[in-house]
Amino acid sequence: MSKTAYELEREANIARNRALLQQLDLKEAAVSLGAPSKSTSNAKTKAKPIQPAKKRKREDVEEVVPRRQSSRLKKSVPDVNESPEKKRKREQEEEERRLKEEEERAAAEERAKEARRPRHNDLDLVKLAPDSDSNELSQLTSTLHAICKEDHPKRVGGRDAFVYDDGDEKEEGEITSLKERLQGMKVVARAKVTQDRVYSAAYHPEVTKDIICFGDKHGQLGIWDARALPDEVSDEDEEVSPSGDAEGGKYWRLQMHWPATSKSSISCVKFDPINSHNASPDLLISFHSLTFLYQVFTSAYDCTIRSFSLTSGISRQVFSSDDILISSIDLPPAGHEMWIADALGGVTHLDLREHEPKGRWYGLSDQKIGCVSVNPVDPHLLLTASNNRSLKLWDVRKLQTLGGGAVSTLLTPPPSSPSGGKDKEHESSEYDNGQIEDFLKSKKGQGCLRGEWPHNKSVSSAYWDVRGRSIVSTSYDDTLRLWDVDPATLSRQSVIRTFKPFNKIRHNCQTGKWLTILRAQWTPNPDVYPHFTIGNMDHSLDIFSSKGDLLARLSDKQRITAVQAVTCSHPNVVERAASGNGSGRCVLWAPSDDS
Template sequence: MSFDFEGFRHQQVLNNAEALEETNIGADLKHVHAHVQANKPASGPASGRKKSSAGTKRKSATEDVGTARETRSSRRNAPRAARVELTEAQREQMAKEQAEKDAAEAEQLRILKHSDRNVEASEGGVKMALDTDSLLAEFKNLASYSGGTGGDDGSGFGGNGSWAVGQRPVIETEKLRKEMDPLELRAIVKIIPERIYSMVVHPDTQRDLIFAGDKVGNVALWDCTDAGKLVGSVQSSSVRDGAAGIVGADGEDEWEDEGEEERVWGKWWHWNAHTGRNSISWLKFRPNQPSSIYHSSYDRTLRVTHFETGMSEEVIDGDRWSDEALLHSFDFDPTGNELWVSDNNGGLIWRDLRQPKESAKRWDIDRYKVGCISINQANPNLAATAHVKRNMCLWDLSTLRGLPETAEPTEVQEKARILAFEHEYACSSAYFDPTGTRLATTSYDDSIRVWNVEPSKPRAITRKKFEPLHRIAHNCQVGRYVTVLRAHWSTVPSLPPHLHVGNMQRTIDLISPDGVTVKMFHNLDAITAVPAVTAAHPTVAGKYYGGAASGKVSFWSDPLEEDFE
């Protein structure tokens, strides 16, 4: 017989009901159920928020106030500030006040940018950089230098020069190779905080003084006359061995041999030469005036720092013509009285430095960037320019001076341009040699070109006949973080003519005008960045410099006598 589950369940329900009646619990449950049904809210549409029951009484603000410790802190529960709705007049007033504040700040910066000011050394950013007092003392020493920027023999080059302006020097590749062979790395020091954009060597023949400008407006001076020399009499391995004497990014010796006397690395200073964080695009000494240094910047000004007074003053104010025309390059005529400047908007600025600053003039010679200008030292009315739109151009400056500043580029080119030579890609530099008889350009088509020039007959130069004598293969693809490569002429009269230029393989190359690379300065253990910016002493043979994105400068010269002992 099977179990009757339904019957068993029915019997259990009856038994439970009888038990509830006997204990009176059933009546209480019915009462509770009726109360709940009576207070149940009417059904309505669903809501995202849970509503309180109709019978719930809200507490007043003074009821059930806990202590601070009992009160829970939460950002979600923080009281919200009342939103203030501004009237149209109030909004206009606030905008006006902000505009006035911005204008006042801009005016203060403008005044600072164009005003004369004292040079103050910056001790941060570079380890072992010296202070303002020692910098001004060094400036006094420079101001007392009696030599010119080109020497005293009347040739414009100094020393016992073998060159003469207007006479093309003989190419002597093998002689140059022998002269350069002994040169080696003496020191490498971080002298400036940011990437180096420009460098120039002071003409002092007794000391080694290199100036550098970086991408944020700093100018640095490194006195490396004694760089690499031993402090004491104990010898250590030299820098050429890659084992000692290399100064690291923090300005300290990285690989000094333990237990040996240290070498000295000279003295260095840096200071903010222009307002804002604008690159120092060019540095140069005015001919026969080594007591001051000229520097241009992307802040659209060109300034001069006087060593005697330690003051900096404005020479060119590019804002007169445009607030977008960055100054890229400048050069002087042989007398040093005339200054020519190229800018980012295709302009060429001219000022006679014997006249007030306001007398400067500007012509649009192109509609795009003119990155370089060079004045021929044999014929100061002949200039070469390098253009981002591929051209290298030769100009008749005497004709250009006679044109109105309002002349269109097409008119200027028609009347004052002698010729234009088009490269395959942008032309980054164009420089005459110190005799004025050769010209070299650097281009992004990975070439350095060399021409012969007849400066006495510039108008006789025609594009049909003007072809480079040599086209030298050279990687110029610098990318974003390396300064543009430019091939510069050596101006040392005792050396055969040659160019110096940075190399993407972290070397400095010396190239003869016939296209032969006679020397590659390299020390891959010590030099970890491309020495894109190069410089050389203007009159003393065998002194070359390379500036890198790290702010380091490498110094190459003859080995020290103590390294032979």
């Protein structure tokens, strides 16, 4: 059958349009008109996001609460010929039924409220990881026991380590050598370690493995063995994912804080700086009558701090507050004390050697304190970073004389009364910001506030380096500030006259609502020239020296397409760093030959 003139003209128009689109390199439009697509096998494409090994979807268990119903509609229609006795019996049955329904509804509502409250009891691995099977928990236990075979106490650097005169060639050599080592780090493993946004991280000191703990927005602690050989996991179509898209290592997710909502975000993760089995027997017995070897502490927005034993797999509550949101914690190298910063502008001091630690609360600011840092060499020197735009250096030996209490040091036993009980005043003392201000103005309080530096906007973090002499702060004014405090100045008990940063670095810290706040984290390794890591809004991991030199800017545009907001580095291996983003995906950075 011959084609009509209209059909012939239509085909000619299609051919002309197809040729024109191909000339303009509009391939998709040409294909829609029927043009064959060219092979793109040689085209360079971006790597796909890593595919989670576990496809379980977390389902929130909702308590079914009986709905209210109209009492008028539920009433039965009375019989016009109903006798008074039957009427009384019917009304009595209706009243009993109503009361029973009210009791059931009240009980269901109470169970629903209880399910949303923080958990204060001890939790084992089965409760912490209800979605994991026995094989997964067995693998986790074996991994944790493997890293607990040797002692890993926190190491502290010397204050005079890596201190040189201006222009010293030895210092330039140290920086050059460190720069070459750090710039050789690449992405060697990726995994979706947590289900939600990463809020905090800590690197375990074991040198034979890369064990990193990540805390997320919904109270989940992800434990990642980044260089472990992953199990072969098939996708839903029973096809093994390509190696470039697959996850690296093995990870386990523990619901450390409850409920699993943003009310339980893990604000800080810290490994115990000592191994409890090296301490005296009295200290082992005093802490909840349980030997906790190799603990990891987590603080969360559910107003609790918990410790998780890597050997026993038991999580226990260390501290709880009724309604004060905990933003940061830190421990001195001896590990017997803890300092806690909160959203009310206070810090709490805990003596962990007590059977039931009770804190002394000091209102050091009129606004939220987002970060607290203990000097590793002189634990009585405390840094606080606050939303009131100030960084402050405190001498807590003076602070702890408030109320006539004795000065607490790392060497003194827990405070006790003559009768053998605990000092009630000590365990429950609170001093608000007004009392602190009055104390600082008094003769007794002179030298308590050793130094202060105002920022242009809120100070999001401030940390001591491993030597206890350098400080780095981050602020919403898009500036990193560096201090180098003379040890002779720190050894005095007077106010530091020239407490000002020696260097300022411009750095975009505008994370907004959906990203975790950027915090500069010092390397905990005392054997190497001091340096710190911080995420970059350009999706890179930046590493700076203690002088402010940019040592490395690690990135991989083909595999990293999100801001690496949370960072940490290995305490004992120089070329190791880890980072996490807003979706729970984490990255291990190391030399490419270690992959």
